[in-house]
Amino acid sequence: MAVDKMFLQRLQDKLPNDAWFVYAGIVLQANDQMDIIAELWNAVQDKTPSPNAQVIKARKLREAFLKTSVLVGFPKGINACTALRKALKETSPEVEEQLDKDKSLRQQLQxxxxxxxxxxxxxxxxxxxxxxxxxxxxxxxxxxxxxxxxxxxYGDLMAEESRLSAKETGLLVGALQPWKRFTFVGKNSKALI
Structure with missing residues (x-):
């Protein structure tokens, strides 16, 4: 199964804000399509020439996978984060190296x-x-x-806003609503838009 660049371009055109890839990623995660996460990252990388912007987008995507894991299942969270890391390692080793240095965002709160x-x-x-x-x-x-x-x-996971804002986090739930209705259809993936 493949998601072609045209599909991702149409998706980006329909969701012109910078978070389109986050919502695409969590739908892939929810549907257990981890092999397509590498293709998604390639599309993000192609549209993001700045290495610093790539790091920011990779962190957003990873944070979305983490937050969404409570909605779609922890194993899918692990698999999505692992698929992203593998894609980064293969195509963007400098980005992967930066992300490997990250510490947990979850604060040790009373x-x-x-x-x-x-x-x-x-x-x-x-x-x-x-x-x-x-x-x-x-x-x-x-x-x-x-x-x-x-x-x-909510206290530990969802309220952390340094990578995804409250609005973006709230939209994760909304982005997952239609995923139950869709079946990935390979080259006919334009039906998803």
Whole structure:
């Protein structure tokens, strides 16, 4: 199965902001199409001549794979990050070398700080439904689901905004909504747009 350059160009034209590749990448991740991540990276690299801009985009893509792993499954997160690293190693070793030097973005926050940060981000996502969603999660799980969501998923993972903004992180969820309806069809991939 291949995603040709024309498909990626059409996708970039339809999503002209710099994050088009992030949304394409997470759809590949969700559909377990890790072999196409290298082709995606090649398209990003072709459109990004600056090595510094390539590092920034590779970090954004890696962060999206990490954040999306809680939505599509941790093994897919591992596989997507590994596929990206392999693609970088083969085509952009200087970018891969930079990323290998990165330290974790997740801060060692006190529990109260993490809870406050997580609740703030959760509230941005769920807006007027925040209290109801937390209450239902707590009731359904003896309190554990809401606690885990606020502290681990939102406090530790999603609220980190140095690579992906709150808006970009929120759009990850929206970008995954249509993926269930699509089947990758190789050369007929234009049907996805």
């Amino acid at each position: 529990r109260e700080e993490k809870y406050a940060r997580g609740l703030e981000f959760f509230s941005k996502v769920y807006a007027q439904h925040t209290d109801r969603v937390l209450r239902n999660g707590s009731l359904a799980s003896g309190g554990d689901l809401a606690e885990f969501a606020i502290n681990a998923i």
